[in-house]
Amino acid sequence: MKRWIVGIDVGGTKIAASLGTIRGLLVAKRVLSSRGGAQSTEVIGELCETVRRLLNERKLKPQHILGVGLAVAGAIDTEKGVILKSPNLKRWERIPLKKILSRSLHMPVFIENDANAAAVGEHCFGSGRGVDHFLYVTVSTGIGSGIIANGVLVRGTSGTAGELGHITVVPGGNKCQCGKQGCLEAYASGTAIASAVKRALRKGAKSRYFNKIRLNRITGKDVTLGALRGDRLAVRVRETAADYLGIGLANVVNLLNPRCIILGGGVVEKVDHFWHPMLKALKREAWPMALARCRITRSKLGSRVGDLGALAVVLSACRNSFE
Ligand SMILES: [Zn+2]
Structure with a gap:
């Protein structure tokens, strides 16, 4: 066999x-x-x-x-x-x-x-086992997602369904690598988070943590580490990104009424300065009836x-x- x-x-x-x-x-x-x-x-x-x-x-x-x-x-x-x-x-x-x-x-x-x-x-082996309606979202250098509805992967008409990273959160906003402006990925991905820190430093924001790293070398991972060490600029930038991610997820909750949302990727660590503002934005923007039955969880499969x-x-x- x-x-x-x-x-x-x-x-x-x-x-x-x-x-x-x-x-x-x-x-x-x-x-x-x-x-x-x-x-x-x-x-x-x-x-x-x-x-x-x-x-x-x-x-x-x-x-x-x-x-x-x-x-x-x-x-x-x-x-x-x-x-x-x-x-x-x-x-x-x-x-x-x-x-x-x-x-x-x-x-x-x-x-x-x-x-x-x-x-x-996730559906076969991870946090989505036995769950027929869920969204998997990975937030790392970019933002990717996949939708399982009625137990089946949703690909859409031409295979592009589930592009959560490219829903618009700020019309006419930051440029996204896809060519559009204002995509969620341009606000909440690791790349966007690093860019936001660089922009703030160029404008004169003070940070002892980032003083040690060359400006053009700063990555999303550096910002996560900075935030975990209590750097205020890193925390503030990650909180703003978490808020945008919460808005994006709320739109999905309203659209699909999923049983759970499974989050993966290095940006979405289950740490207070990210997780709380993300949930707060989600609660603020989602339809309460849809959100009440939706569990927000980290991927069990990890790397x-x-x-x-x-x-x-x-x-x-x-x-x-x-x-
Ligand atoms: Zn985009």
Whole structure:
């Protein structure tokens, strides 16, 4: 029986290939540098070799594998298995990845957007187990999200559903990397938080903590660490970002009436200076009847969400064979 799955998490700086069981137990993992600028054929060849090695180590054959799941940042045509647009892998765009990989590996291949894969991962193995209506949100350098409604991933008409990071929170506001202005991502992501600190410092805001870091080197992570050490500027900027995130989540609560919202990513630590203002804004903006039944929680999967999400893509696609 096919009890094994290969999950491939294609990130900005690395590609991780994992071998796991259908119950979500990760047993082996190999990491390749993703080399965003490299020719896709070269990287795909290396990826196939890595998958074969993962199987060989366990003496597994393609017939033991339920499928290979890929979680990739960007717009994906999941049916055709083509990356339409990816911020990390510009040379991979329009490449029929599913076809190439399945021919080379002799296994079924499924490709999904990374935030959607993470939502499916939470549904199969994490905080979303047994929950049929929820939103998974990851807040790190950007903001991604995936919607599970009636137990199924919502992709929308052309696969772009769940782009919470690009709902407008300030019309005509800060420029977003997507080309629009005023997106939630331009106010509440780690990148936006770092930019807000830099803007404040340029305007003369005082901070002993940030004095030690070169202005153009400040990252969202630095701001989190600064806030945890009590730096007032860091706390204030993160509180403002948390308020915007709360507004974004309130819109989702009003629109979808989810049973829970699962938050992941480095920005959304469950620390008072972030969590409280986020919940406060959520309570202020959401419809009380919708919010009353909605649980706000941190992801249980943590840093494993990328690997487990990629595994879950296969389980979700093959669900019918289990029912
Ligand atoms: Zn945007």
